[in-house]
Amino acid sequence: MTSGSNPTREAVLGGPAVILVEPQLGENIGAAARAMLNCGLTDLRLVRPRDGWPNERAVAASSGATAVLDGTRLFDRVEDAIADLEYVVATTSRERGQIKRILTPRAAAVEMRERWSRSAATGVMFGPERTGLLNDDIALADAAVSVPLNPAFCSLNLAQAVLLIGYEWFQTGSEAPDRALHLGHTRQASKAELHNLFEHLEAELDDCGFFSTPDKRPSMVRNIRNLFQRAEMTEQEVRTFHGIIAGLTARRKPPSTGR
Amino acid sequence: MTSGSNPTREAVLGGPAVILVEPQLGENIGAAARAMLNCGLTDLRLVRPRDGWPNERAVAASSGATAVLDGTRLFDRVEDAIADLEYVVATTSRERGQIKRILTPRAAAVEMRERWSRSAATGVMFGPERTGLLNDDIALADAAVSVPLNPAFCSLNLAQAVLLIGYEWFQTGSEAPDRALHLGHTRQASKAELHNLFEHLEAELDDCGFFSTPDKRPSMVRNIRNLFQRAEMTEQEVRTFHGIIAGLTARRKPPSTGR
Numbered sequence: 363m364t365s366g367s368n369p370t371r372e373a374v375l376g377g378p379a380v381i382l383v384e385p386q387l388g389e390n391i392g393a394a395a396r397a398m399l400n401c402g403l404t405d406l407r408l409v410r411p412r413d414g415w416p417n418e419r420a421v422a423a424s425s426g427a428t429a430v431l432d433g434t435r436l437f438d439r440v441e442d443a444i445a446d447l448e449y450v451v452a453t454t455s456r457e458r459g460q461i462k463r464i465l466t467p468r469a470a471a472v473e474m475r476e477r478w479s480r481s482a483a484t485g486v487m488f489g490p491e492r493t494g495l496l497n498d499d500i501a502l503a504d505a506a507v508s509v510p511l512n513p514a515f516c517s518l519n520l521a522q523a524v525l526l527i528g529y530e531w532f533q534t535g536s537e538a539p540d541r542a543l544h545l546g547h548t549r550q551a552s553k554a555e556l557h558n559l560f561e562h563l564e565a566e567l568d569d570c571g572f573f574s575t576p577d578k579r580p581s582m583v584r585n586i587r588n589l590f591q592r593a594e595m596t597e598q599e600v601r602t603f604h605g606i607i608a609g610l611t612a613r614r615k616p617p618s619t620g621r
Numbered sequence: 622m623t624s625g626s627n628p629t630r631e632a633v634l635g636g637p638a639v640i641l642v643e644p645q646l647g648e649n650i651g652a653a654a655r656a657m658l659n660c661g662l663t664d665l666r667l668v669r670p671r672d673g674w675p676n677e678r679a680v681a682a683s684s685g686a687t688a689v690l691d692g693t694r695l696f697d698r699v700e701d702a703i704a705d706l707e708y709v710v711a712t713t714s715r716e717r718g719q720i721k722r723i724l725t726p727r728a729a730a731v732e733m734r735e736r737w738s739r740s741a742a743t744g745v746m747f748g749p750e751r752t753g754l755l756n757d758d759i760a761l762a763d764a765a766v767s768v769p770l771n772p773a774f775c776s777l778n779l780a781q782a783v784l785l786i787g788y789e790w791f792q793t794g795s796e797a798p799d800r801a802l803h804l805g806h807t808r809q810a811s812k813a814e815l816h817n818l819f820e821h822l823e824a825e826l827d828d829c830g831f832f833s834t835p836d837k838r839p840s841m842v843r844n845i846r847n848l849f850q851r852a853e854m855t856e857q858e859v860r861t862f863h864g865i866i867a868g869l870t871a872r873r874k875p876p877s878t879g880r
Binding site for chain 1: 788
């Protein structure tokens with residue numbers, strides 16, 4: 363199937379559509395567009411925005427997310443705004459008494475990413491700022507999404523809600539490692555380089571009488587070696603530390619052999 | 622050790638401290654306080670806020686997060702703001718050429734939660750809105766945190782950055798299931814109730830001649846049963862569906878026996 367023959371292909375490319383139902387403030391639409399683009403989302407759909415469209419305040423608040431605002435589509439009915447989508451989730455901040463699957467943003471992102479990977483178009487609906495989605499709108503969705511937050515203070519503004527959903531969406535596709543050691547132009551020290559440093563240090567410590575209790579030398583050496591192991595030193599840092607040891611011991615050497 | 626004798630205990634209770642270094646706009650401080658309280662964080666520390674402290678605009682933007690603003694502490698130096706903490710991460714939006722561990726917000730939250738669970742105080746530093754943290758401030762931290770976002774459009778405002786870090790912190794402590802089926806006052810149907818519904822439906826379908834090809838009856842029955850299985854029906858919905866079948870077949874019954 364070519365992309366032209368698949369009516370949902372356009373929606374799929376930019377990730378899930380974001381459907382704002384009756385958004386009130388242009389600022390919030392613009393901030394939502396910014397949050398979307400932060401997360402690589404570009405398909406914004408508005409259902410009956412209170413102040414009409416286009417909206418100057420939305421542009422001002424978007425911080426340059428024009429790629430999203432320029433492609434924003436307007437709809438009169440929620441049904442039309444989601445007609446081309448196969449899987450839609452509805453954000454809710456409170457329990458609505460409907461028999462409905464409730465997902466965390468993380469689980470919703472996983473559901474949408476799975477569908478995206480097989481070119482199925484998905485979307486996330488957000489309600490008006492003060493009231494949230496109507497129950498009838500929620501009933502149009504496959505599942506509800508609720509953000510686990512401090513129950514005593516859980517109100518998010520519209521753009522922040524969009525950001526959290528978009529953030530989780532982006533993470534499901536991100537290849538960034540959870541933990542990385544930035545090494546710049548150097549490299550991690552080899553064990554041989556590290557052992558050489560240990561021996562240099564320990565020889566100097568022997569020389570200056572640091573190990574006053576011979577019994578304790580083995581465990582003290584282990585502790586010192588573990589400290590340096592934890593630091594995950596680079597080869598540059600190993601060389602720097604050889605210099606530090608040389609510099610510190612120079613003051614201790616007999617003046618006749620030093621400068 | 623009692624809580625009184627542990628100088629870091631206060632910091633531990635409210636989760637990681639949020640340290641805003643030279644924040645410029647009061648609005649951003651207030652919005653950050655709101656995002657903190659959304660995520661159950663209460664320990665806000667300001668280093669040289671540009672417009673002084675307290676700040677009316679911060680109060681207005683906090684949407685009532687006074688619990689955070691009232692306890693906010695002021696510091697002249699970053700070193701003093703983090704003095705009581707054992708583990709500190711520094712948020713950065715770009716690579717700084719330092720040999721440094723770089724964590725995602727999720728990994729940073731795991732690191733902080735692990736320390737929190739053994740009463741070790743932690744914190745997250747955020748730099749000024751336009752420039753971010755100084756390299757010297759980053760060097761005071763145990764690790765850097767960078768949010769994986771659309772590299773072509775990755776600038777977040779201060780409160781959004783605080784929200785994403787706080788959100789991940791809250792998730793590490795949240796017991797909310799990733800997926801749940803909200804059942805209201807009803808309960809999931811038992812398999813016996815579901816089988817009873819299947820038999821009711823299939824008997825009526827036999828009766829009306831729906832299964833025109835006997836060969837295909839077994840696979841059609843399986844498809845229909847799978848559809849209802851996927852819906853995870855409640856016992857109320859099973860009863861409703863018995864009523865739907867009865868209602869639909871009533872129109873088909875001979876008029877003499879109907880009304």
